[in-house]
Amino acid sequence: xxxxxxxxxxxxxxxxxxxxxxxxxxxxxxxxxxxxxxxxxxxxxxxxxxxxxxxxxxxxxxxxxxxxxxxxxxxxxxxxxxxxxxxxxxxxxxxxxxxxxxxxxxxxxxxxxxxxxxxxxxxxxxxxxxxx
Numbered sequence: 001x002x003x004x005x006x007x008x009x010x011x012x013x014x015x016x017x018x019x020x021x022x023x024x025x026x027x028x029x030x031x032x033x034x035x036x037x038x039x040x041x042x043x044x045x046x047x048x049x050x051x052x053x054x055x056x057x058x059x060x061x062x063x064x065x066x067x068x069x070x071x072x073x074x075x076x077x078x079x080x081x082x083x084x085x086x087x088x089x090x091x092x093x094x095x096x097x098x099x100x101x102x103x104x105x106x107x108x109x110x111x112x113x114x115x116x117x118x119x120x121x122x123x124x125x126x127x128x129x130x131x132x
Contacts, residue, residue: 045099096125
């Protein structure tokens with residue numbers, strides 16, 4: 001298994017850098033079930049943030065990218081149950097950020113009775129408790 005950093009996956013997805021994108025593509029195309037790539041929850045959250053903020057990617061296209069990563073036989077995503085649940089929340093919301101949904105689902109699956117936040121949007125969109 002080989003761990004993948006955010007910038008490698010983003011270069012692969014965006015194909016926006018004439019030097020780094022082909023290198024990322026070559027590496028990822030060589031991954032397989034016997035030698036998969038590993039995407040941590042942090043990397044997954046960062047990917048969605050970078051695609052949204054830096055690339056102005058639509059929510060629909062971000063959801064498709066995340067789903068593609070989750071479904072790939074050549075990739076292992078840390079805590080896929082939380083990631084799939086977060087993806088579902090992200091897809092059914094107009095305002096929830098994927099990273100916030102992932103935070104809430106990771107906490108829930110770890111046994112937390114609630115997730116608290118100062119973020120009003122996360123509180124209302126994801127049933128987190130807003131601290132005041």
